[in-house]
Amino acid sequence: MKTIAVIDYGMGNLHSVSKALEHVATDQKVVVTSDPEVIRNAEHVVLPGVGAIRDCMAEIRRLGVDKVVQENIASGKPFLGICVGYQALMQDSEENGGVPCLGQFDGHVRFFGDPLVDDNGEKLKVPHMGWNRVKQTGSHPIWNGIEDDTRFYFVHSFYVEAADQSQVIGETRYGKTCHVALAHENVVAVQFHPEKSHDAGLQLLKNFAEWDGKSA
Amino acid sequence: MALAKRIIPCLDVDKGRVVKGVNFVDIRDAGNPVEVAKRYNEQGADEITFLDITASNEDRGTTVHMVEEIASEVFIPLTVGGGIRTCEDIRRMLNAGADKVGINTAAVFNPDFVREAAERFGSQCIVVAIDCKRVSAEGEPGRWEIFTHGGRKPTGIDAVEWAIKMNEFGAGEILLTSMDRDGTKNGFDLDVTRTISNAIPIPVIASGGVGNLQHLADGVTEGHADAVLAASIFHFGEYTIPEAKAFMAAQGIEMRL
Numbered sequence: 001m002k003t004i005a006v007i008d009y010g011m012g013n014l015h016s017v018s019k020a021l022e023h024v025a026t027d028q029k030v031v032v033t034s035d036p037e038v039i040r041n042a043e044h045v046v047l048p049g050v051g052a053i054r055d056c057m058a059e060i061r062r063l064g065v066d067k068v069v070q071e072n073i074a075s076g077k078p079f080l081g082i083c084v085g086y087q088a089l090m091q092d093s094e095e096n097g098g099v100p101c102l103g104q105f106d107g108h109v110r111f112f113g114d115p116l117v118d119d120n121g122e123k124l125k126v127p128h129m130g131w132n133r134v135k136q137t138g139s140h141p142i143w144n145g146i147e148d149d150t151r152f153y154f155v156h157s158f159y160v161e162a163a164d165q166s167q168v169i170g171e172t173r174y175g176k177t178c179h180v181a182l183a184h185e186n187v188v189a190v191q192f193h194p195e196k197s198h199d200a201g202l203q204l205l206k207n208f209a210e211w212d213g214k215s216a
Numbered sequence: 217m218a219l220a221k222r223i224i225p226c227l228d229v230d231k232g233r234v235v236k237g238v239n240f241v242d243i244r245d246a247g248n249p250v251e252v253a254k255r256y257n258e259q260g261a262d263e264i265t266f267l268d269i270t271a272s273n274e275d276r277g278t279t280v281h282m283v284e285e286i287a288s289e290v291f292i293p294l295t296v297g298g299g300i301r302t303c304e305d306i307r308r309m310l311n312a313g314a315d316k317v318g319i320n321t322a323a324v325f326n327p328d329f330v331r332e333a334a335e336r337f338g339s340q341c342i343v344v345a346i347d348c349k350r351v352s353a354e355g356e357p358g359r360w361e362i363f364t365h366g367g368r369k370p371t372g373i374d375a376v377e378w379a380i381k382m383n384e385f386g387a388g389e390i391l392l393t394s395m396d397r398d399g400t401k402n403g404f405d406l407d408v409t410r411t412i413s414n415a416i417p418i419p420v421i422a423s424g425g426v427g428n429l430q431h432l433a434d435g436v437t438e439g440h441a442d443a444v445l446a447a448s449i450f451h452f453g454e455y456t457i458p459e460a461k462a463f464m465a466a467q468g469i470e471m472r473l
Contacts, residue, residue, distance in 0.1 A: 051338030
């Protein structure tokens with residue numbers, strides 16, 4: 001049986017991610033683990049995460065998850081980053097006074113700003129919490145069966161600004177244009193929570209579980 | 217293109233059953249929480265709130281199992297409140313599959329608990345519940361005070377100042393319930409909802425008093441709420457979630473349809 005490894009580095013709620021994957025990938029085994037050997041042997045790898053980036057990065061480095069991520073991405077297997085696990089793949093984040101990240105994508109994590117206003121000058125709440133539309137700006141197997149502009153569930157106060165527009169496959173407008181889905185070779189990463197995004201989110205996870213890691 | 221306003225059905229759970237006190241007296245049984253949660257998930261609810269109103273601690277184990285069961289089948293955000301007093305309580309609920317926890321009385325007696333919880337688990341999962349009553353007289357500028365113990369005990373704490381403080385302490389969201397309105401079906405207290413929502417940068421969920429769909433819409437348009445919570449209008453089949461969403465969307469409110 002093929003395995004999907006959900007990397008556990010002690011931050012946040014991994015139950016939701018693993019339950020949702022179990023729900024859609026019924027012929028695959030889902031394991032929540034920090035064991036490099038188990039992750040190495042898995043066919044698919046997921047890096048989730050919630051909370052503050054400083055704490056997440058500290059745990060990632062303390063547990064050696066940084067090397068595990070690097071190695072598994074280099075191996076060419078399908079790799080999915082979610083939320084803070086998405087932000088952790090960028091160069092750095094402005095959160096907590098500036099935190100260097102894993103640098104798998106050439107992008108920066110920025111603060112939404114205070115006050116944040118929409119296109120009509122109305123004040124917007126931060127965190128960006130709730131269901132917002134995702135514009136599919138690039139084709140990718142994870143979008144299979146998901147309509148353009150479908151709403152996904154977000155919770156975040158910092159957003160990603162990618163340097164290479166050709167890697168951006170999803171954008172959301174919230175006061176700014178946020179890059180909310182990036183893809184490069186065998187890596188795909190999303191700001192929103194597919195595991196909390198009802199049918200569309202489950203479809204995305206199913207697409208990932210079926211993906212062979214080859215772009216488009 | 218904008219963020220949708222959320223509709224959140226609330227399950228008040230006592231000893232493993234969904235109940236709803238009408239004016240806190242006539243408690244009506246509304247079914248098994250897992251079945252009810254699944255029904256709302258299928259109907260397109262944006263989130264679900266599970267409020268454990270069980271008085272005794274020995275029944276808490278039931279709650280954990282129910283949260284686990286709901287979280288295995290319902291893939292939208294799940295908030296669990298009631299009896300959350302320690303970081304251990306939070307850890308237990310998050311491990312069971314909750315995405316957020318509601319902290320109410322414990323925050324009033326120990327505000328630092330909110331700070332500690334937000335630092336440890338992240339603001340995104342800390343919802344501070346505020347139960348308030350209007351204490352200003354008719355015609356006076358609005359003033360609201362926090363009450364505990366189901367609305368029986370005043371605390372002397374101003375609700376607006378408290379909301380500002382809870383934001384500073386790291387709350388990610390405020391669940392605001394008007395105890396004057398809860399169970400009355402007369403609509404939200406729009407004044408307190410708007411005053412608090414405008415005073416803080418984090419989202420506010422309006423709660424207490426929904427009797428019809430116009431009340432939900434008013435919560436957003438006049439109360440400036442980011443989400444609206446209701447229980448009995450959905451539990452007893454008066455309205456469905458899609459009906460509520462269509463109604464609000466027809467008034468120009470951004471909804472996830």
